[in-house]
Amino acid sequence: xxxxxxxxxxxxxxxxxxxxxxxxxxxxxxxxxxxxxxxxxxxxxxxxxxxxxxxxxxxxxxxxxxxxxxxxxxxxxxxxxxxxxxxxxxxxxxxxxxxxxxxxxxxxxxxxxxxxxxxxxxxxxxxxxxxxxxxxxxxxxxxxxxxxxxxxxxxxxxxxxxxxxxxxxxxxxxxxxxxxxxxxxxxxxxxxxxxxxxxxxxxxxxxxxxxxxxxxxxxxxxxxxxxxxxxxxxxxxxxxxxxxxxxxxx
Numbered sequence: 001x002x003x004x005x006x007x008x009x010x011x012x013x014x015x016x017x018x019x020x021x022x023x024x025x026x027x028x029x030x031x032x033x034x035x036x037x038x039x040x041x042x043x044x045x046x047x048x049x050x051x052x053x054x055x056x057x058x059x060x061x062x063x064x065x066x067x068x069x070x071x072x073x074x075x076x077x078x079x080x081x082x083x084x085x086x087x088x089x090x091x092x093x094x095x096x097x098x099x100x101x102x103x104x105x106x107x108x109x110x111x112x113x114x115x116x117x118x119x120x121x122x123x124x125x126x127x128x129x130x131x132x133x134x135x136x137x138x139x140x141x142x143x144x145x146x147x148x149x150x151x152x153x154x155x156x157x158x159x160x161x162x163x164x165x166x167x168x169x170x171x172x173x174x175x176x177x178x179x180x181x182x183x184x185x186x187x188x189x190x191x192x193x194x195x196x197x198x199x200x201x202x203x204x205x206x207x208x209x210x211x212x213x214x215x216x217x218x219x220x221x222x223x224x225x226x227x228x229x230x231x232x233x234x235x236x237x238x239x240x241x242x243x244x245x246x247x248x249x250x
Contacts, residue, residue, distance in 0.1 A: 114208045127169055142190045142238040143173055149246040150174070155182065163187070166222035168215065176250075186229045186250070191216070193235040201236055 018026075035043070053061070067073060077085070091097060101109070118126070139147070139159065150157050161175040176186040193201040196216060197209045220230045231249055233241075 111207060140190065140192070142192070142233075142235050145238055145241070146174060146188060146190055146233070146246070149241075149243055150176070152243060153247065153250075155179070155250075163223070165226050166219065168219050168222055170215075170219060182250070184229045185227065186231060187223055189216075189230070189232045190238060191232055191234055196234075198234050198236065200234070 147157070147159065155176060156179055158175045159173070160171050162171050163169060172187045173190045174188040176182055176188070178185055194203045194206070195212065197205060197213050220232065223230050
């Protein structure tokens with residue numbers, strides 16, 4: 001059979017709508033049928049196993065399935081379906097059960113999300129979720145050093161306090177409330193030289209550095225307008241800092 005003839009048959013079958021009754025009949029015919037080892041191997045391996053699409057092909061596939069072309073466009077799963085699907089995919093049934101992505105995989109996943117546009121409603125949901133989190137779970141060495149200085153100076157403080165008094169709500173590193181000898185609320189940010197783009201260290205920049213610098217600048221401005229004293233300390237400054245230096249900063 002010629003290749004062209006085969007393609008015509010395939011295309012004609014694609015447009016064919018099989019009734020429920022016909023499907024049942026086909027199913028009954030195949031019941032109890034034992035496939036050969038060769039056939040089972042063919043059925044078990046995916047057609048695209050170990051195949052790698054070019055960047056151009058991936059972009060075309062992505063574009064072809066966007067918007068109205070997507071079979072799920074305008075459709076939403078009901079609550080019952082979501083609960084059932086969640087139950088099916090929980091525990092040992094989940095393909096990721098017991099697996100943990102490597103640090104490199106996490107970094108790649110993070111970088112893929114950078115710069116992606118988000119709707120205002122999506123941003124708001126992220127803010128609300130972020131407000132309930134304490135991140136990082138483990139304080140950095142420079143944060144711990146500043147915390148120890150404050151303890152030695154008998155100054156009350158809060159770590160990872162969620163500041164919601166400004167438009168650019170976020171979780172600060174350290175908040176010092178007003179108290180004896182502290183007449184103005186203070187926020188201390190322990191900025192890593194790489195992540196926040198220290199101009200003195202001039203380290204290799206990351207993809208999101210420009211946005212990070214703009215966020216830092218905006219938050220500082222908004223905090224000051226709300227009556228906070230903002231102290232931003234660079235990583236290289238904290239590393240050589242002594243207790244007296246901390247007193248002078250405050």
